[in-house]
Amino acid sequence: MPEKHIVLRNCGVINPEDLTSYTARGGFQALKKALSIGPEQIIKEIKESGLRGRGGAGFPCGLKWEFTRNTKEQSKYLICNADEGEVGTFKDHFILENDPFSLIEGIAIASYAIGVKKSYIYLRGEYHNLSGRLQNAINQAKENKFLTHVNIEIREGAGAYVCGEESALMDSIEGKRGEARFKPPFPTDKGLWQKPTVINNVETLMNIPQIILNGAAWFNQIGTERSKGTKVFSVSGDVACPGVYELILGSSLKELLINISQSDNIKVVQIGGATGRLVPGTAIDTPLSFESVLGAGSITVFNETRNIMDIVYHTMEFLAEESCGKCTPCREGTEVMKLIIDKFRCGNGTQHDMQLLTELSSAMSLASLCGLGQAAPNVITDSMQYFRDVYESLIPANLRGVKA
Amino acid sequence: MADITVTINGNQITGHAGITILELAKENSIDIPTLCYCPDLPPMGACRLCVVEVAGSKALVGSCHTPISQGMVIQTHSPKVMATRKIIIELLLASHSGFCTVCDKSNICELRKLAMDMDIGLSRFQSKKRYFPIEDISPYITRDLSKCVLCRRCLQICNEVAKKRVFGIGYRGFNSKVIVDLDQPIDKEVCRDCGLCITSCPTGALSNPAQIGEEKKGTPLVIRG
Ligand SMILES: Cc1cc2nc3c(=O)[nH]c(=O)nc-3n(C[C@H](O)[C@H](O)[C@H](O)COP(=O)(O)O)c2cc1C
Numbered sequence: 114m115p116e117k118h119i120v121l122r123n124c125g126v127i128n129p130e131d132l133t134s135y136t137a138r139g140g141f142q143a144l145k146k147a148l149s150i151g152p153e154q155i156i157k158e159i160k161e162s163g164l165r166g167r168g169g170a171g172f173p174c175g176l177k178w179e180f181t182r183n184t185k186e187q188s189k190y191l192i193c194n195a196d197e198g199e200v201g202t203f204k205d206h207f208i209l210e211n212d213p214f215s216l217i218e219g220i221a222i223a224s225y226a227i228g229v230k231k232s233y234i235y236l237r238g239e240y241h242n243l244s245g246r247l248q249n250a251i252n253q254a255k256e257n258k259f260l261t262h263v264n265i266e267i268r269e270g271a272g273a274y275v276c277g278e279e280s281a282l283m284d285s286i287e288g289k290r291g292e293a294r295f296k297p298p299f300p301t302d303k304g305l306w307q308k309p310t311v312i313n314n315v316e317t318l319m320n321i322p323q324i325i326l327n328g329a330a331w332f333n334q335i336g337t338e339r340s341k342g343t344k345v346f347s348v349s350g351d352v353a354c355p356g357v358y359e360l361i362l363g364s365s366l367k368e369l370l371i372n373i374s375q376s377d378n379i380k381v382v383q384i385g386g387a388t389g390r391l392v393p394g395t396a397i398d399t400p401l402s403f404e405s406v407l408g409a410g411s412i413t414v415f416n417e418t419r420n421i422m423d424i425v426y427h428t429m430e431f432l433a434e435e436s437c438g439k440c441t442p443c444r445e446g447t448e449v450m451k452l453i454i455d456k457f458r459c460g461n462g463t464q465h466d467m468q469l470l471t472e473l474s475s476a477m478s479l480a481s482l483c484g485l486g487q488a489a490p491n492v493i494t495d496s497m498q499y500f501r502d503v504y505e506s507l508i509p510a511n512l513r514g515v516k517a
Numbered sequence: 518m519a520d521i522t523v524t525i526n527g528n529q530i531t532g533h534a535g536i537t538i539l540e541l542a543k544e545n546s547i548d549i550p551t552l553c554y555c556p557d558l559p560p561m562g563a564c565r566l567c568v569v570e571v572a573g574s575k576a577l578v579g580s581c582h583t584p585i586s587q588g589m590v591i592q593t594h595s596p597k598v599m600a601t602r603k604i605i606i607e608l609l610l611a612s613h614s615g616f617c618t619v620c621d622k623s624n625i626c627e628l629r630k631l632a633m634d635m636d637i638g639l640s641r642f643q644s645k646k647r648y649f650p651i652e653d654i655s656p657y658i659t660r661d662l663s664k665c666v667l668c669r670r671c672l673q674i675c676n677e678v679a680k681k682r683v684f685g686i687g688y689r690g691f692n693s694k695v696i697v698d699l700d701q702p703i704d705k706e707v708c709r710d711c712g713l714c715i716t717s718c719p720t721g722a723l724s725n726p727a728q729i730g731e732e733k734k735g736t737p738l739v740i741r742g
């Protein structure tokens with residue numbers, strides 16, 4: 114069975130408003146163990162477990178912690194990224210709603226290991242309804258003396274997709290306009306208020322207590338060579354059973370979409386949201402792992418009735434709307450791409466336009482400041498690769514094969 | 518501080534630790550085009566024109582904000598870099614509503630000059646044009662934001678040198694705009710007449726009021742295409 118519950122083990126089982134139901138299932142045992150083995154050993158465990166970030170980029174979690182721990186600065190920060198802005202993701206919402214305590218425990222362990230006295234949870238603005246429950250979980254953990262070493266504060270975003278990007282997120286917490294910063298310096302060096310900062314996705318931190326309890330070797334044997342553990346997927350679109358599923362990394366798309374969520378007639382699947390990749394229905398055996406495709410784990414299914422150009426257009430429209438506007442390639446490029454795709458949508462494309470799209474895609478992914486602009490052309494390059502015939506059919510007959 | 522040796526375009530070059538790729542290139546008369554960079558002020562990394570190729574990095578690297586490190590291998594004018602810079606300028610031209618032939622600053626316009634250096638005539642891209650009403654109520658400054666390329670140099674110089682913090686960025690994506698207060702036309706209440714931003718503006722977006730014609734200095738630039 115590819116399904117395995119590590120992150121979701123308490124979801125639907127415990128009462129998310131009541132800490133005693135969490136401790137009854139072994140809650141905060143991991144923190145106790147962590148405090149006894151000490152920071153170095155925790156970081157060693159996490160490094161050996163092979164846990165990689167679940168927010169999209171897949172950076173090794175233990176390394177990030179180690180960099181920050183080893184800086185000479187006294188004040189450091191930990192931020193839990195609960196912005197979940199990626200199109201089609203709702204896994205963090207599900208987690209926060211059903212098991213806020215595991216997250217708090219994960220943050221408590223991480224803060225202790227890195228040497229952080231102040232942590233933030235950056236909560237997506239649209240998730241305002243969850244902030245009460247989260248605060249309640251923090252309060253209960255505090256009352257029970259689990260958070261004596263760290264202060265956790267919830268900060269709510271204001272609804273910008275780009276504020277999920279780590280540097281824009283830090284600007285947002287600092288009270289500025291959320292815009293990407295150039296790197297280096299990386300957040301582990303100069304992050305929030307120019308102090309060393311670790312930023313981790315909700316799901317990444319949810320894995321921590323289980324790794325500490327069961328050991329790195331246990332976690333390490335799950336998954337593939339370079340993708341250890343499980344991943345929580347948000348499945349939506351043309352499927353019979355949409356929802357949140359946790360699968361062992363390396364499971365195939367077929368497993369998730371056909372066996373579990375029961376979809377058929379798949380034309381294309383968008384994996385990783387607007388900045389993610391397209392996988393055509395014919396490549397249903399694609400494994401879901403960092404080596405292959407993954408992103409933040411959002412899976413949007415489109416069946417044969419959907420129009421490819423509409424999918425591409427709406428994705429581009431979203432990205433153009435959400436671009437922060439700081440750097441030229443993304444600010445101007447997404448707009449131009451949107452207009453060119455609209456031409457194709459109306460059946461007015463040209464060969465020249467396809468050439469321009471290719472050149473522009475390359476320039477944007479090479480020169481944009483942050484991941485948004487760098488990954489914005491994905492949907493164009495993938496659709497041009499798998500559905501070139503669709504593009505060509507949208508060039509008026511008298512212009513086909515004509516080079517401008 | 519210790520010196521660092523890097524390879525730029527095949528030549529070994531040594532510079533002080535802590536300086537950026539752009540600064541080292543300048544010291545060695547290697548010309549990297551820039552737009553948002555203001556000498557001696559903190560870099561912003563916004564325009565992306567100064568990108569260079571650094572071995573080992575998949576994406577291009579902004580030279581104005583990336584410090585040199587030992588053993589870096591840098592290409593400042595590889596085909597990949599040149600193609601990318603050209604597209605950035607073409608993108609800026611595509612949404613620039615400027616009619617260069619009737620612009621007061623066309624002779625000293627940096628955008629035009631960059632385009633000329635890169636042999637760009639008309640942009641191959643079509644985009645929306647930015648149109649904003651001209652703001653000319655202040656006796657000290659006239660803003661024509663239709664010509665703004667969002668390099669943010671005015672912001673940087675006002676914040677860092679004049680320390681007046683008159684400007685901010687409003688809206689997002691393509692609609693981003695350098696705004697004053699909550700997007701009010703600039704007037705003499707918020708800005709006195711230091712004029713630093715006017716000299717820093719690469720295009721005709723900022724100008725001295727009622728000085729039409731007086732700025733036409735220097736050799737005329739050729740408009741190709
Ligand atoms: C445009 C953009 C949006 C992002 N949105 C999110 C998000 O909503 N949630 C998230 O956890 N990471 C997001 N990321 C990734 C973060 O920048 C960062 O890599 C991540 O939070 C690191 O945590 P991890 O190492 O635990 O994955 C986004 C990145 C980009 C470029």
Ligand code: SF4
Binds near residue numbers: 292293436437482487
């Ligand atoms: S890539 Fe887009 S979102 Fe990122 S800095 Fe540039 S304009 Fe902003």
Ligand code: FES
Binds near residue numbers: 566581
């Ligand atoms: S000059 Fe370096 S990004 Fe603008």
